[in-house]
Amino acid sequence: xxxxxxxxxxxxxxxxxxxxxxxxxxxxxxxxxxxxxxxxxxxxxxxxxxxxxxxxxxxxxxxxxxxxxxxxxxxxxxxxxxxxxxxxxxxxxxxxxxxxxxxxxxxxxxxxxxxxxxxxxxxxxxxxxxxxxxxxxxxxxxxxxxxxxxxxxxxxxxxxxxxxxxxxxxxxxxxxxxxxxxxxxxxxxxxxxxxxxxxxxxxxxxxxxxxxxxxxxxxxxxxxxxxxxxxxxxxxxxxxxxxxxxxxxxxxxxxxxxxxxxxxxxxxxxxxxxxxxxxxxxxxxxxxxxxxxxxxxxxxxxxx
Amino acid sequence: xxxxxxxxxxxxxxxxxxxxxxxxxxxxxxxxxxxxxxxxxxxxxxxxxxxxxxxxxxxxxxxxxxxxxxxxxxxxxxxxxxxxxxxxxxxxxxxxxxxxxxxxxxxxxxxxxxxxxxxxxxxxxxxxxxxxxxxxxxxxxxxxxxxxxxxxxxxxxxxxxxxxxxxxxxxxxxxxxxxxxxxxxxxxxxxxxxxxxxxxxxxxxxxxxxxxxxxxxxxxxxxxxxxxxxxxxxxxxxxxxxxxxxxxxxxxxxxxxxxxxxxxxxxxxxxxxxxxxxxxxxxxxxxxxxxxxxxxxxxxxxxx
Numbered sequence: 001x002x003x004x005x006x007x008x009x010x011x012x013x014x015x016x017x018x019x020x021x022x023x024x025x026x027x028x029x030x031x032x033x034x035x036x037x038x039x040x041x042x043x044x045x046x047x048x049x050x051x052x053x054x055x056x057x058x059x060x061x062x063x064x065x066x067x068x069x070x071x072x073x074x075x076x077x078x079x080x081x082x083x084x085x086x087x088x089x090x091x092x093x094x095x096x097x098x099x100x101x102x103x104x105x106x107x108x109x110x111x112x113x114x115x116x117x118x119x120x121x122x123x124x125x126x127x128x129x130x131x132x133x134x135x136x137x138x139x140x141x142x143x144x145x146x147x148x149x150x151x152x153x154x155x156x157x158x159x160x161x162x163x164x165x166x167x168x169x170x171x172x173x174x175x176x177x178x179x180x181x182x183x184x185x186x187x188x189x190x191x192x193x194x195x196x197x198x199x200x201x202x203x204x205x206x207x208x209x210x211x212x213x214x215x216x217x218x219x220x221x222x223x224x225x226x227x228x229x230x231x232x233x234x235x236x237x238x239x240x241x242x243x244x245x246x247x248x249x250x251x252x253x254x255x256x257x258x259x260x261x262x263x264x265x266x267x268x269x270x271x272x273x274x275x276x277x278x279x280x281x282x283x284x285x286x287x288x289x290x291x292x293x294x295x296x297x298x299x300x301x302x303x304x
Numbered sequence: 305x306x307x308x309x310x311x312x313x314x315x316x317x318x319x320x321x322x323x324x325x326x327x328x329x330x331x332x333x334x335x336x337x338x339x340x341x342x343x344x345x346x347x348x349x350x351x352x353x354x355x356x357x358x359x360x361x362x363x364x365x366x367x368x369x370x371x372x373x374x375x376x377x378x379x380x381x382x383x384x385x386x387x388x389x390x391x392x393x394x395x396x397x398x399x400x401x402x403x404x405x406x407x408x409x410x411x412x413x414x415x416x417x418x419x420x421x422x423x424x425x426x427x428x429x430x431x432x433x434x435x436x437x438x439x440x441x442x443x444x445x446x447x448x449x450x451x452x453x454x455x456x457x458x459x460x461x462x463x464x465x466x467x468x469x470x471x472x473x474x475x476x477x478x479x480x481x482x483x484x485x486x487x488x489x490x491x492x493x494x495x496x497x498x499x500x501x502x503x504x505x506x507x508x509x510x511x512x513x514x515x516x517x518x519x520x521x522x523x524x525x526x527x528x529x530x531x532x533x534x535x536x537x538x539x540x541x542x543x544x545x546x547x548x549x550x551x552x553x554x555x556x557x558x559x560x561x562x563x564x565x566x567x568x569x570x571x572x573x574x575x576x577x578x579x580x581x582x583x584x585x586x587x588x589x590x591x592x593x594x595x596x597x598x599x600x601x602x603x604x605x606x607x608x
Contacts, residue, residue: 183487
């Protein structure tokens, strides 16, 4: 019988994947480091396996070669008959599915932690595809308690279609950890150190779960995407404005703009037109979803 | 007879080039904007011509396609017989040499202003290949007086070989304007606005020069490169450390580290090793060259 998300079986087969996007450098350098120094990923009940997910894109310092690997783990791509003309990332997704899956089967890894960076000023963010998954909620709450000075937000990502497609969807349960702001292709020391410490905390949490620790009930905020706003553009697609410096918050901002806000906070996006005018759009961006969590994660002989 | 750097002939044929590196977005977007709105580059005595220098690299949002365009304006490349197998940037350098040169001839443009960004926290920086060129020194001093709150440094760049190879070396006189920090491929509103304003000031200075204005003597600091320090690496070239957050100065830093310092200031580079140790190297970086400037630029009937 399979161990499904929310079950109480210990997570023994755990992978930490970096370089799923080849120009998000914290995960690239951590994966390379752990491949040489795997001891940092060991805990008493399990040893997490480091994986450099997209070696070709990493070598080219690009997000991907042919198509976004982190959108390629659908059953359609994973189950298609391989041909020499397949896009590189389709071939690599099938390899990773053999290594860490197969997706949706009892043989799949128990947990994949997939590491990402963003140019946006998001801080620390966990991205979960599974709606209100109790394990992931408790994991995020544990990180918040471990680092009270560092907000760690849980972003509940709902893929546009009906099927999950991300790296971590190959395992029975999984999550992505995204830190920003960091430019593409650049490794910033403080984000590297922060990601390394957060991965250690996540493995500590899995160890506590495996040991049967009981986690008390709590309430937390979960974020979801309420929409997105494109840049103003010419008819041939070129930008005619960029993110207003008021929204950069003294940090990067970058190509993608992500704003966190609570339910009562209005939000707007300001674009600076190249002619010097300021252009405002209402934008819901990421709004909080108030979530009352009565779940507890218990394991083995522990009870609710 | 040619108008040489330091001569008193007005500069009537002026070009402003952006996108010489296709992922340095301030110049890319300014060049595109001016191609649609050339009036901003007009002054009473001349109209500067906007040029998108590397359209293919700009379309790919990369520094270059086959080789660095800004290292390709040597007489060897410019004078070679064209073949279909030439690297893209060699073909493009020859096109630009036809448009703005030929380099080293009387037909060449009087002045090229080449626009760049860097991921390093350099602020505003003028880069001049010509040693102690009086026109460029006065231009930089004019910008410093126009923007007392914004340090604008003059970096005297000496190419490793004997021959100049940059975009602006095609014209009789030229200079590069570089603003940072900005991630590659990202357009930051405040740097875009700052570059636009500085280009306007540079064109204003050329107009004053063309009108015969006399500029008084002054002293200024000029920076030169005293050396560079590579990242610590594994034997196969991968980084084993990155720039210490103490050197990021709360800003980007990024792939390239550039530090400005005066003659009496010691400098060191700190690398954060992935194992957590801190590794220090002495590093001269960019040091100032005290320069006493007694020249005056005069034009027409004006005298020293």
